[in-house]
Amino acid sequence: MSLESMVIYACIAVLVLAVLIAGLMVLLKLNRRLGEDNLERAEAKKAAEESSANSSV
DSSP states (O other): OOHHHHHHHHHHHHHHHHHHHHHHHHHHHHHHHHHHHHHHHHHHHHHHHHHHHHHHO
């Protein structure tokens, strides 16, 4: 294997690694945002249940 082909393979490996890291960061950010949305939805549901329970009394 020549030095030129090893350099090309190394560049390709670095690019693939960079794409994987970027994709992982995007997935983590999306997952955190979805978690926050679910938390807000759960809080809103709890508040709605409490208000409906209070209004029926």
